[in-house]
Amino acid sequence: MEVNEELTMRLRELFRTQGLAVLSTHGEGGPYASLVGFAATEDLKGLLFATSRSTRKYANLMGESHAAMLVDSRSNQDSDFHNAIAVTATGKAEEVTETDRDALLKVYLGKHPHLAEFVGAPTCALLRLAVDTYYVVERFQHVVEIHVNQ
Amino acid sequence: MTSVLDLHDIDEGQAERVGGKALALAKMIQHGIAVPSGICIATDAYDDYVGQTGLRERILLEINRKDFREMRWEEMWDASLRIRNMFITTPIPRPLAESLEPHITSRFASRPVVVRSSAPGEDAAKTSFAGLHESYVNVRGAEEVLDRLKLVWASLWSDGALLYRQELSLDVETSRMAVVVQELLSGECSGVAFCRSPNEATQAVIEAVHGLNQGLVDGTVEPDRWVLDRESGRIISHQPANRLQAVLPVGDGVELKPLSEAQASRPPLCDRQVAEVYTLARRCEALFGAEQDVEWTVAGGTLTALQSRAITTPVAGRGDEDRRWYLSLRRSFDNLRALRTRIEDELIPRMIEEADRLSQVDLAPLENGALADEIEARAVAHHTWVGVYWDEFIPFAHGARLFGQVYNDTVRPSDPYEFVDLLRDTEMVSLERNRRLEDLAGQLRADARLAERARLGTIDQETPFMRGLRAFLDAFGDPSRGAAVEERTRERLISLLLEMARRPRTASDAPAKRTESLVEAFLSRFQGEERTRAVELLELARASYRLRDDDNIYLGRVEAQLQAAADEGRARLAARGMAGTGHLDPQDVIAALRDPTFAPKPGGSVQERRREFQLEPRQLTGQPAGPGVATGKARVIRGRADLFEFKADEVLVCDAIDPNMTFVVPLATAIVERRGGMLIHGAIIAREYGRPCVTGVPDAVDLIRTGDRVTVDGYLGIVVVS
Numbered sequence: 017m018e019v020n021e022e023l024t025m026r027l028r029e030l031f032r033t034q035g036l037a038v039l040s041t042h043g044e045g046g047p048y049a050s051l052v053g054f055a056a057t058e059d060l061k062g063l064l065f066a067t068s069r070s071t072r073k074y075a076n077l078m079g080e081s082h083a084a085m086l087v088d089s090r091s092n093q094d095s096d097f098h099n100a101i102a103v104t105a106t107g108k109a110e111e112v113t114e115t116d117r118d119a120l121l122k123v124y125l126g127k128h129p130h131l132a133e134f135v136g137a138p139t140c141a142l143l144r145l146a147v148d149t150y151y152v153v154e155r156f157q158h159v160v161e162i163h164v165n166q
Numbered sequence: 167m168t169s170v171l172d173l174h175d176i177d178e179g180q181a182e183r184v185g186g187k188a189l190a191l192a193k194m195i196q197h198g199i200a201v202p203s204g205i206c207i208a209t210d211a212y213d214d215y216v217g218q219t220g221l222r223e224r225i226l227l228e229i230n231r232k233d234f235r236e237m238r239w240e241e242m243w244d245a246s247l248r249i250r251n252m253f254i255t256t257p258i259p260r261p262l263a264e265s266l267e268p269h270i271t272s273r274f275a276s277r278p279v280v281v282r283s284s285a286p287g288e289d290a291a292k293t294s295f296a297g298l299h300e301s302y303v304n305v306r307g308a309e310e311v312l313d314r315l316k317l318v319w320a321s322l323w324s325d326g327a328l329l330y331r332q333e334l335s336l337d338v339e340t341s342r343m344a345v346v347v348q349e350l351l352s353g354e355c356s357g358v359a360f361c362r363s364p365n366e367a368t369q370a371v372i373e374a375v376h377g378l379n380q381g382l383v384d385g386t387v388e389p390d391r392w393v394l395d396r397e398s399g400r401i402i403s404h405q406p407a408n409r410l411q412a413v414l415p416v417g418d419g420v421e422l423k424p425l426s427e428a429q430a431s432r433p434p435l436c437d438r439q440v441a442e443v444y445t446l447a448r449r450c451e452a453l454f455g456a457e458q459d460v461e462w463t464v465a466g467g468t469l470t471a472l473q474s475r476a477i478t479t480p481v482a483g484r485g486d487e488d489r490r491w492y493l494s495l496r497r498s499f500d501n502l503r504a505l506r507t508r509i510e511d512e513l514i515p516r517m518i519e520e521a522d523r524l525s526q527v528d529l530a531p532l533e534n535g536a537l538a539d540e541i542e543a544r545a546v547a548h549h550t551w552v553g554v555y556w557d558e559f560i561p562f563a564h565g566a567r568l569f570g571q572v573y574n575d576t577v578r579p580s581d582p583y584e585f586v587d588l589l590r591d592t593e594m595v596s597l598e599r600n601r602r603l604e605d606l607a608g609q610l611r612a613d614a615r616l617a618e619r620a621r622l623g624t625i626d627q628e629t630p631f632m633r634g635l636r637a638f639l640d641a642f643g644d645p646s647r648g649a650a651v652e653e654r655t656r657e658r659l660i661s662l663l664l665e666m667a668r669r670p671r672t673a674s675d676a677p678a679k680r681t682e683s684l685v686e687a688f689l690s691r692f693q694g695e696e697r698t699r700a701v702e703l704l705e706l707a708r709a710s711y712r713l714r715d716d717d718n719i720y721l722g723r724v725e726a727q728l729q730a731a732a733d734e735g736r737a738r739l740a741a742r743g744m745a746g747t748g749h750l751d752p753q754d755v756i757a758a759l760r761d762p763t764f765a766p767k768p769g770g771s772v773q774e775r776r777r778e779f780q781l782e783p784r785q786l787t788g789q790p791a792g793p794g795v796a797t798g799k800a801r802v803i804r805g806r807a808d809l810f811e812f813k814a815d816e817v818l819v820c821d822a823i824d825p826n827m828t829f830v831v832p833l834a835t836a837i838v839e840r841r842g843g844m845l846i847h848g849a850i851i852a853r854e855y856g857r858p859c860v861t862g863v864p865d866a867v868d869l870i871r872t873g874d875r876v877t878v879d880g881y882l883g884i885v886v887v888s
């Protein structure tokens with residue numbers, strides 16, 4: 017079944033209003049979770065984030081590029097149980113190529129202008145999770161999958 | 167800050183805390199209009215209750231299970247019933263109860279009171295929740311008042327109130343309720359005065375009944391009616407009622423009692439009193455600056471106003487018609503009893519007679535023109551019966567609901583649907599049909615050679631099995647349609663029976679002992695006349711539950727006659743060389759039979775395009791409609807032909823089950839339905855056979871594909887697709 021416009025709009029709205037995502041990676045030491053500033057690409061097929069190349073998450077991704085990111089709209093109130101939406105994106109995360117870097121950096125900094133200095137450092141990498149599936153959880157227990165053709 | 171306020175002490179600044187009704191009463195007191203003395207329990211108490219007990223989020227989780235716009239009225243009733251039960255089974259926290267009790271006790275002691283809703287926004291000039299929230303009359307003592315307080319709070323979430331708020335786009339999340347507790351005036355007569363007649367702007371209307379005005383408000387007692395000239399107050403006409411009964415305070419509630427001959431022979435009001443009531447109504451109109459609808463009572467010869475609210479203009483448009491139809495489903499016990507008699511003694515026999523009469527017409531010898539006339543006549547008959555179904559049969563379904571509410575109020579069970587177990591002890595046509603199918607499948611199961619011959623189509627016509635099959639078809643026709651037997655039907659039925667024979671016999675799962683003990687436990691709470699009434703209500707609810715299933719079977723017979731005639735027409739058109747006749751609707755068949763040059767409008771074709779984002783279901787939320795959990799391959803039913811493809815242990819996934827489809831339920835391991843509700847056919851039959859069932863799953867037939875492996879969790883109301 018094709019994804020309806022309303023659901024795509026909800027995803028866009030969520031990605032626009034949330035600044036942070038939980039990134040899950042896997043390395044020799046086992047699974048690992050970190051909080052990252054993220055931005056979605058216009059076509060919703062990629063989620064961008066930046067990290068120093070010396071971090072555990074970066075090391076993990078260099079060994080195993082499969083990763084997951086969780087973005088949600090929780091407000092830490094009881095009402096989250098019926099109101100919040102949570103989206104888990106899975107796919108492969110890789111450093112963006114030189115050709116794509118300028119355009120994607122513009123998208124990323126458009127959302128996080130205060131990170132310009134951080135991302136500009138030679139030791140900082142800009143990565144893109146090429147999403148293969150979004151798992152969308154709404155109304156507490158309602159879950160649909162969106163399979164993305166990259 | 168106390169959450170209890172004397173009506174005398176309320177001012178405009180407290181409108182949001184006390185609600186429209188309390189504010190109006192306070193204003194009337196301040197301007198010298200007599201109203202029964204009382205207090206208001208402000209919305210703070212409601213907030214404390216739902217906040218401290220965690221009910222607020224439980225309610226919102228329930229309401230948000232599904233997009234409100236996708237909810238059917240039956241689902242709203244279900245949500246409302248579950249929420250009401252949350253209030254019934256959640257005690258008021260001790261400190262909150264202790265802060266309320268002294269005010270109630272010191273003010274009323276054990277004198278009878280009325281407990282009524284006063285929601286902010288209710289009774290405002292633009293909105294009227296008239297009749298949507300509950301009131302309780304003749305309640306005594308703080309403990310009882312607090313108990314009713316919870317029920318009035320719960321009525322903020324009644325199905326009607328939910329629907330109304332949705333229509334007016336009022337915010338469900340911030341809904342709160344204040345409650346007014348007033349002394350009960352046991353009036354000799356009571357009524358309602360409308361400052362402006364709904365039919366004629368220059369006139370006013372006064373309605374009056376003997377006794378309390380509950381009977382008038384809920385429509386069980388017919389009122390005397392006076393039409394007055396608005397300007398002069400002169401009586402233009404008096405339409406006396408057929409005065410038979412009055413609602414009177416009895417014990418700890420109210421009852422409908424017969425009037426004495428003397429009372430029945432005289433109008434509740436004399437002309438002088440009519441004038442007095444009208445003067446009161448006009449005083450209220452002047453006070454509030456808008457035309458009013460004033461409830462009043464005359465107790466000990468003194469006229470007292472009970473409440474006053476602005477006359478609202480009904481919300482225009484089709485939505486309002488739907489709402490009125492929906493609200494018309496709330497029938498009283500007496501009304502339902504009359505409806506039952508009409509349905510059982512008149513409508514069902516007439517419907518069966520109609521189907522039989524139509525089946526007598528031999529279609530084959532009819533000329534094309536005559537066949538077209540016959541299809542048209544059958545379409546009209548079918549249309550008429552569909553109308554009867556909506557206007558009379560569906561409202562009768564409220565019988566089961568009415569019983570559910572009484573059961574939950576009395577027994578206070580933790581499962582709000584326990585009452586359904588008491589209704590199951592009924593004989594439904596669909597179950598009898600399924601039992602006979604099981605008997606036939608049993609013969610195949612017991613005799614391998616017979617089964618083999620059935621498979622090969624070499625079975626002797628005179629075997630007991632074939633005789634049984636013919637008898638079944640004579641009685642029930644094509645089980646998916648109710649009639650129109652043909653050779654293909656016989657073959658499809660045999661393959662279905664072979665499939666049924668592959669698994670052990672399935673019996674309807676009614677645990678008779680549990681039903682018996684639940685019935686006894688319920689009835690033991692009533693004595694004397696009340697017990698008789700409870701027995702009658704249970705009997706009515708069982709008839710309602712049974713008929714909700716049976717009526718579709720009978721309607722299916724009429725529809726089958728329409729289809730049989732249309733099929734005959736389609737076959738002739740196909741023989742004439744017309745393409746795609748299988749999808750022609752009966753109106754097109756009629757047109758094509760009458761006019762050989764007729765060409766139906768082509769249907770639009772959907773162009774496939776590359777899908778960049780493909781939606782797949784993972785875990786779909788619906789309503790838990792039959793407990794249990796089961797996993798199996800999905801079989802999505804889109805048309806009647808799909809039913810005969812059904813294999814043992816598959817999960818039945820469909821848009822809406824009607825009883826003409828439920829013959830495959832014994833084969834199914836679980837049921838998923840797009841249409842929602844706990845008392846719909848799918849849920850009824852799933853419970854009969856003990857199958858897990860989830861209803862109200864939006865897009866179920868679009869998202870789930872035949873062959874998908876699905877787990878149906880009938881406890882949580884979710885369907886997991888793996």
